[in-house]
Amino acid sequence: KNEVExxxxxxxxxxxxxxxxxxxxxxxISALHWLQxxxxxxxxxxxxxxxxxxxxxxxxATINIQEKHxxxxxxxxxxxxxxxxxxxxxxxETSGSRLTFGEGTQLTVNP
Amino acid sequence: NAGVTQxxxxxxxxxxxxxxxxxxxxxxxxxxxxxxxxxxMGLKLIYYSVGAGITDKGExxxxxxxxxxxxxxxxxRLELAAPSQTSVYFCASRTGQGAYGYTxxxxxxxxxx
Numbered sequence: 504k505n506e507v508e509x510x511x512x513x514x515x516x517x518x519x520x521x522x523x524x525x526x527x528x529x530x531x532i533s534a535l536h537w538l539q540x541x542x543x544x545x546x547x548x549x550x551x552x553x554x555x556x557x558x559x560x561x562x563x564a565t566i567n568i569q570e571k572h573x574x575x576x577x578x579x580x581x582x583x584x585x586x587x588x589x590x591x592x593x594x595x596e597t598s599g600s601r602l603t604f605g606e607g608t609q610l611t612v613n614p
Numbered sequence: 615n616a617g618v619t620q621x622x623x624x625x626x627x628x629x630x631x632x633x634x635x636x637x638x639x640x641x642x643x644x645x646x647x648x649x650x651x652x653x654x655m656g657l658k659l660i661y662y663s664v665g666a667g668i669t670d671k672g673e674x675x676x677x678x679x680x681x682x683x684x685x686x687x688x689x690x691r692l693e694l695a696a697p698s699q700t701s702v703y704f705c706a707s708r709t710g711q712g713a714y715g716y717t718x719x720x721x722x723x724x725x726x727x
Contacts, residue, residue: 507656534714545720546704553714589656593714600714601647601672602706604656 506530509590509605516612522577524608526590533600537564537575538589580612616640620705620719627695627726635690635722637705644710646688650701657704663688695726
């Protein structure tokens with residue numbers, strides 16, 4: 504079992520729909536990243552969370568440390584949101600605070 | 615600022631050849647990392663460095679070497695390329711202890727034939 508599990512693996516939505524991607528982890532963490540990767544492109548950090556909730560534009564990220572669970576929400580989805588969304592957790596300093604990644608969620612938003 | 619710069623963006627190698635993937639950051643970050651991304655799988659850590667002169671192995675270090683002679687540069691060396699090393703490689707950096715914001719390079723797509 505992976506230390507970081509994402510669901511769903513693939514998600515197809517119609518423009519305007521509300522989208523939720525889930526991330527569960529089984530290890531202690533210092534923080535959690537939600538990352539975005541466009542086809543053939545680099546990786547961009549959308550959010551870094553250690554508690555509570557963050558909002559940026561149409562994107563909202565939440566984390567529940569006790570339940571070891573995080574969610575990424577996209578409101579009023581748009582075709583330009585189509586990308587792979589990756590959850591990654593940051594371990595302790597003894598491991599160089601390396602990132603452990605989920606396998607990613609491929610999101611396709613159709614017009 | 616340029617952030618994290620990786621070169622080359624694409625490369626095709628023959629089995630047994632060697633090459634160095636370059637990674638440079640201009641943010642004075644102490645911590646640097648090399649990850650590889652294989653299709654359908656999460657990124658895996660190859661090597662990391664917590665400062666100039668200090669490197670350590672990650673999850674999948676076999677077939678690779680690194681050095682960190684300066685704060686800015688963290689090159690990844692493939693000595694004898696194998697088809698299993700076909701992957702997309704990402705370099706990343708962050709400030710240091712207690713600071714968890716990561717910056718990623720744009721990636722190097724390597725094919726070994």
